[in-house]
Amino acid sequence: MRIYFTFEPRPDLREPLLAQFPQVDFIFENGLSNEELEKADVLVTYGEDLTADTIQYATKLKWIFVASAGIEKMPAQAIMERGILVSNVRGIHKTPMAESMLAHILAIKRAVPWIYEQQKTREWSKKARQTELRDSTALILGPGAIGSEVGRLLQAFGVTTVGCNRSGKEAPYMDKMVSFTQLTEALPNADIVISVLPKTQETTHLLKEEHFAAMKSSTIFMNFGRGNLVDEKVLIQAIQAEEIGYAVLDVFEEEPLSSDHPLWTLPNVVVSPHISSHSSRYVERSLEIFKPSLTKWLKGETDLENVVDLSRGY
Template identity: 35%
Template structure:
């Protein structure tokens, strides 16, 4: 009888490999980033897969996928549903790096560090018209999950007023006022900074378009670290060009890589990062130790994974 199999399509530190193998001593564990390591029969025979991008010829053996990303839109969800395959995400592992990136945007745009970097490269000594500061301002966090909660916590260190938007509308520590998505129009006019950390679903597609940018202050900055398609990019470009908002920090885009012809590249009031806000030296460790291993122990005991189990009806 062949052994049950786990395929992990990432390179892992030896300590993480050891932890997994100790839990499943009688399983075959295939680990490696290169497709040559896990492709072919290995991926198709696997009962459990940990990874991000892979393709299967059959779903007959697969029972559970642990995504190595927070997003799940790239997976064949229809086939997963039809074959009763469980899916868990990597939500939560990004809270520190993405919240740090959010404040890197906020500080850079507010204190014009992006302008000064360009001036330095051109050897130009110029004031740049700097005058704004973050302290005591209002930040709206659209999507108060793990990232939003950490962002709210940091915002309080700057004495900021924190407004939050979440589906439940339930209160969260460090958030002064909580709203539901249908109250977004009440939140945007109040904000000096709008930070979007939502997942992409049918309901959130192009949540930010012309109407929403018109509701924002002309002095407000827009930050998107969720998914590119949360935003109608054409309307965002227009809002920036016409001064409806002051600037933007963008890590995600409707098309990635961002088209070289996009006007966003040449805007002085825009900071672009290539979908790297969640990158961290601790990424694999958090996915394996904080999500996969606890879920694996439960799975071996006959239970469904309890951490980050995706609800297919909600899309996250």
């Protein structure tokens, strides 16, 4: 069996993989080549290099392991037509992303950016506008692996967590659940609104003008899912009209964000360049998911962890 990685794990991660599966022919490259794709039985990729054109070379390919949670850049139709199984690393981002979100929330609540600015100007001032996180309410759109983890951390700080998904069914570390149809009614009670929703047709521009109008003027709005959640013109209007207190954004409709985009300079907006999931342990955690699945695959089993339904987009 030939397994083609389109990225190179560090030697300390690669060597144990080779030792555990001596019967497998592993190929490691930085980037995708059609020549290697023709020979591959299994492809391991971050999901951004495979296209509808290049997949035509993958005549032997039966399984694609995506070392990313997002699959929206992959040629879904072409993959489905060829009957190729796809699995990903859903849940791998929960630790770094939850920590990133909590860091931003605490920084705003405890006026950390203001303190840093005071240090730059060497000004001794106690006029910081500091509030407490305890006894707040957080509305979490998409309480899956990532949303549940940030819910767990927020509950430890005495925050009431309300999850919101399509069905309204229970999710871990949520004190209450609502469905998408109940979203407008839930927003006025939220001090923090966090989205970690994936990119699907249903989530595209899910939040509209009336949703921001329903939020508290002090609300911290955070988008750490996908940039399609809200039309950026609607978001900018809400910020300028002071319908919300803060916007912390890790994702955008078009990335990278252009240097002249108004979000860079609007007050109370934090622009994070889609890095909340970054961690020195990323590939390590990816391989922790890949290895058990590969063990099953070598036995002829296909009930792998995190099998993706490409028709639904996740």
